[in-house]
Amino acid sequence: MFDQSNLIYRYDGSFDGLLCCVFESYDQNEIPVDIVLPVSPETMLFSMKEIRTDSPKANRVLASIPKKMGVDALDFVRRAFLTCLPKKELYILLFLRLGYRHGPSVMNMLTDDVVDKLVKAVKHLDKESHLLKGFLRFSIFSNILVGEIEPKNYVLPLMSQHFCERYPEERFLIYDKTHGMALVYQPYQSAVIPIEDLELPEPDETEQSYRELWRLFYDTIEVEGRHNPKCRMSQMPKRYWKYMTEFGSSQKTSPLKLENTTKLLIP
Amino acid sequence: MDVFEKLKILTDAAKYDVACTSSGVNKKTAPGGIGSAAAAGICHSFAGDGRCISLLKVLMTNVCAYDCKYCVNRKSNDTPRASFTPRELAELTINFYRRNYIEGLFLSSGVLKNPDYTTEQMIEALRILREEYRFSGYIHAKAIPGTDSTLISHLGMLADRMSVNIELPSQSSLQILAPDKSKHSILAPMGYIKNRIQENSTDIIKYRHAPKFVPAGQSTQMIIGATPDTDFQILNLTEGLYKKYKLKRVFFSAYMPVAENTMLPTIDTKPPLWREHRLYQADWLLRFYGFAANELLDQNHQSFNPYVDPKCNWALNHMEFFPMNVNRAPYSDLLRVPGIGVNSAMRIVKARRTATLNFDGLKKLGVVLKRAQYFITCGGKALEGLKITQDAVLRSLMSEKTYLENFPHQPKSEQLSLFEQLPMIQSSLTQEDILKCLTSPT
Numbered sequence: 141m142f143d144q145s146n147l148i149y150r151y152d153g154s155f156d157g158l159l160c161c162v163f164e165s166y167d168q169n170e171i172p173v174d175i176v177l178p179v180s181p182e183t184m185l186f187s188m189k190e191i192r193t194d195s196p197k198a199n200r201v202l203a204s205i206p207k208k209m210g211v212d213a214l215d216f217v218r219r220a221f222l223t224c225l226p227k228k229e230l231y232i233l234l235f236l237r238l239g240y241r242h243g244p245s246v247m248n249m250l251t252d253d254v255v256d257k258l259v260k261a262v263k264h265l266d267k268e269s270h271l272l273k274g275f276l277r278f279s280i281f282s283n284i285l286v287g288e289i290e291p292k293n294y295v296l297p298l299m300s301q302h303f304c305e306r307y308p309e310e311r312f313l314i315y316d317k318t319h320g321m322a323l324v325y326q327p328y329q330s331a332v333i334p335i336e337d338l339e340l341p342e343p344d345e346t347e348q349s350y351r352e353l354w355r356l357f358y359d360t361i362e363v364e365g366r367h368n369p370k371c372r373m374s375q376m377p378k379r380y381w382k383y384m385t386e387f388g389s390s391q392k393t394s395p396l397k398l399e400n401t402t403k404l405l406i407p
Numbered sequence: 408m409d410v411f412e413k414l415k416i417l418t419d420a421a422k423y424d425v426a427c428t429s430s431g432v433n434k435k436t437a438p439g440g441i442g443s444a445a446a447a448g449i450c451h452s453f454a455g456d457g458r459c460i461s462l463l464k465v466l467m468t469n470v471c472a473y474d475c476k477y478c479v480n481r482k483s484n485d486t487p488r489a490s491f492t493p494r495e496l497a498e499l500t501i502n503f504y505r506r507n508y509i510e511g512l513f514l515s516s517g518v519l520k521n522p523d524y525t526t527e528q529m530i531e532a533l534r535i536l537r538e539e540y541r542f543s544g545y546i547h548a549k550a551i552p553g554t555d556s557t558l559i560s561h562l563g564m565l566a567d568r569m570s571v572n573i574e575l576p577s578q579s580s581l582q583i584l585a586p587d588k589s590k591h592s593i594l595a596p597m598g599y600i601k602n603r604i605q606e607n608s609t610d611i612i613k614y615r616h617a618p619k620f621v622p623a624g625q626s627t628q629m630i631i632g633a634t635p636d637t638d639f640q641i642l643n644l645t646e647g648l649y650k651k652y653k654l655k656r657v658f659f660s661a662y663m664p665v666a667e668n669t670m671l672p673t674i675d676t677k678p679p680l681w682r683e684h685r686l687y688q689a690d691w692l693l694r695f696y697g698f699a700a701n702e703l704l705d706q707n708h709q710s711f712n713p714y715v716d717p718k719c720n721w722a723l724n725h726m727e728f729f730p731m732n733v734n735r736a737p738y739s740d741l742l743r744v745p746g747i748g749v750n751s752a753m754r755i756v757k758a759r760r761t762a763t764l765n766f767d768g769l770k771k772l773g774v775v776l777k778r779a780q781y782f783i784t785c786g787g788k789a790l791e792g793l794k795i796t797q798d799a800v801l802r803s804l805m806s807e808k809t810y811l812e813n814f815p816h817q818p819k820s821e822q823l824s825l826f827e828q829l830p831m832i833q834s835s836l837t838q839e840d841i842l843k844c845l846t847s848p849t
Contacts, residue, residue, distance in 0.1 A: 242761075248757045248758055248760050248761045249758070249761045249762065250754055250757060250758040250768075250771065251758050251762055251764065251767075251768035251771050251772065252762075256771045270447075270449070273445075273449050274449040274450050274451040274452070274507075274510075275451070275452070276507050277506060277507055277508065278505065278506045278507050279506070280505065280506065285505065285506070285507075287507065302445070305435060306436070306442060306443045307441060307505070308436050308440075308441075309439060309440070309441065310441070310505070350502050350503070350506060352411070353410070353411065353414055353499070353503075354503060354506070356411060356414055356415055356418075357414060357418050357463070357503075358452060358454065358460070360414075360418040360419050360422065361418055361422050361454050361460060361464065362454040362455040362456045362458075363422055363423065363454075363456050363458075363663060364456075365663050365677070365678055366456035366457075366458075366661075366663075366678065366680065367455055367456055368455070368456050369455065369457075370457070371453075371456075371457025372453045372455060372457045375453045375457060375459070376452065376453040384452065385506070385508065386452055
């Protein structure tokens with residue numbers, strides 16, 4: 141076992157970049173104390189090492205993961221990379237080092253601190269993406285479904301398949317405000333692209349009336365004798381309410397521009 | 408009448424139905440269509456009462472020929488009436504579905520004219536959804552007792568799940584409160600649906616593309632607290648329904664007084680949410696934890712312990728089973744430990760392949776040590792510093808609120824055997840205490 145050196149890796153933020161950090165760690169027989177993005181501030185205490193993203197190196201690491209510790213571990217690491225866990229890069233590197241040593245059983249080492257941290261982070265990610273599959277609300281503008289979310293984790297890649305299968309004949313856009321990314325779909329093709337700022341037009345009459353119908357349904361379905369706001373809050377935390385139709389007219393406040401959207405959807 | 412008014416009336420009339428999940432079937436969209444279904448189910452919202460909203464839950468009509476005493480829609484009740492046309496309902500469903508408000512439709516109905524006519528209306532709504540919109544989302548349809556079996560069969564080919572409401576747990580309760588329904592009229596369609604599911608499963612083996620009959624299975628619900636039926640009777644009935652009719656779920660609904668009637672609890676009675684909660688906990692133990700109904704309750708104990716959940720109660724009465732070594736015990740035994748659920752039991756089995764578990768590790772796996780600590784050892788050792796006093800055990804097995812409400816003066820250091828004590832505590836309760844417990848939500 142090596143000591144963690146007084147070294148910080150800086151990488152470009154891509155998954156391939158992180159795999160190159162793993163390569164470097166083995167190549168140089170060293171374990172960094174942190175792995176950071178280019179925008180992170182310099183610290184005086186540790187020396188910073190720039191890790192260049194290099195496809196052949198990344199591919200060698202990528203191919204070795206399923207071989208040494210199984211496909212489940214690769215899938216796990218890919219999802220861990222989407223989480224909002226602080227220092228996730230370092231934990232992933234430490235996890236992979238464990239995996240190279242112990243093989244597929246690394247997935248069972250649930251009481252190990254590194255594995256435990258990542259398992260909980262991935263669970264949080266999975267839970268958030270599952271919740272948003274239900275909590276996301278679309279509004280319909282010129283027959284395009286547009287929805288906005290503000291997740292903690294980078295959930296778009298995990299939501300993509302669900303919505304593409306659900307609305308195969310529609311055109312839709314899901315804007316992730318936290319990460320400045322959007323999932324766009326038109327029949328039989330989808331992409332996740334960076335979007336900075338979008339503005340939505342006023343909803344038309346039909347859209348308005350379905351929103352009102354939904355609010356009416358939501359308010360009516362409650363059995364008053366069982367009113368239980370605490371239970372509702374634990375099932376559906378308040379941070380999700382902002383974009384949900386049943387809680388008033390939040391849609392207008394978001395600065396989405398539809399012109400860009402239309403262009404994106406009809407290339 | 409516009410669609411707003413109809414939606415309001417027909418939602419209001421449907422809200423007491425509880426079987427509103429969207430789980431049990433995985434489905435891809437039909438070619439050129441819309442919609443899919445996820446086996447785990449997806450909740451789209453939670454109402455102010457904390458219950459999940461996953462389906463557009465409405466009645467086809469609240470006009471009803473029946474006069475069930477407990478029901479808001481009974482013939483003799485003076486309430487506004489409305490009916491959806493099949494097309495209105497289909498359009499509403501699709502428009503909600505496109506906006507991702509819902510997973511699909513939950514369609515029940517009052518009995519308009521007669522059961523057959525009502526079912527024909529429901530079939531037409533579902534036909535428009537499935538054939539015209541090519542909708543592959545989730546549909547749950549109610550089988551109206553007394554409907555011709557050919558129509559039930561037709562409805563079942565269009566729906567993902569069907570249910571027939573038991574309503575009241577015994578024939579005698581039915582006779583008094585639902586004179587138009589009988590045990591037979593409820594169990595006959597249930598048995599028919601079960602047989603059709605079985606036939607269909609062999610069809611699917613023979614012909615790969617045979618259309619599926621209620622692929623998500625059938626469920627039922629019953630009202631708790633409107634009649635004198637005990638928890639023991641209800642739980643036994645539930646177990647029987649799982650075994651005999653292969654039901655996917657049995658739902659319980661605490662009785663909400665909606666009618667003044669000498670045979671019913673008075674209109675100011677609070678719904679027995681506490682009892683409902685315990686029944687759901689016990690139902691979970693039947694379905695996922697390998698418990699039998701008669702392990703949880705018996706002839707001499709017909710009601711659930713108000714203070715501790717059914718699993719804790721069972722454990723306290725079976726201390727010969729404990730303490731259990733978590734590093735060795737089989738999965739099925741782990742499931743019997745209070746504080747260890749299905750997930751943590753699976754994680755224990757996985758994790759102990761690579762390392763010996765200690766209490767610290769168990770915490771990481773999600774075991775609720777506060778409860779489990781009294782029932783387990785790690786390699787022969789109990790948790791260090793663990794004091795088994797009645798006070799400590801009780802406190803950890805009950806919710807803080809219940810404990811403080813009921814035992815405010817319990818001396819802390821008293822060393823008593825809790826396990827002999829519990830029945831006594833129960834019997835020393837005043838009627839008032841029990842009532843308080845029954846009516847406050849846990």
